[in-house]
Amino acid sequence: MIGFIYFIVIVLANTVGAVSGMGGGVLIKPIFDFIGAHSVAAISFYSAVAVFTMSLVSTARQLASGHKINWQIVLWVSGGAILGGILGNVAFDQLLLFFQNEDQVQMVQIFLTVVTLLFAFFYTKYDWPGFQLKN
Secondary structure, eight states: OHHHHHHHHHHHHHHHHHHHTSOTHHHHHHHHHHHOOSOHHHHHHHHHHHHHHHHHHHHHHHHHTTOOOOHHHHHHHHHHHHHHHHHHHHHHHHHHHHHOOHHHHHHHHHHHHHHHHHHHHHHHHTTOOOOOOOO
């Protein structure tokens, strides 16, 4: 039953995320946390798998529609994502060891999510400078 609920959450989060332009991954983890059926570590894993699957489907649809892919950017972004995932997992494991209470780790994750969303908001709203890859 919880698998079905997670499936519905993922579909609805992706729908809202696609309409709003922010992506469903921003919604999935907080909603899973709110449901509270699994540990913080399991929820993080489920959320990561859902986001990864969404990105694979989106990329496949872009390729099928004839879009060209700049492989240099793909490699840089993929490398950054892999490095960020590894570092994030190490940091998460350390937080679990340090706090020994999943609720405190969850609050740290919520805080970091809010900070990240604020940076994204200010970047788009106030034209903060971005980084561009150049030859």
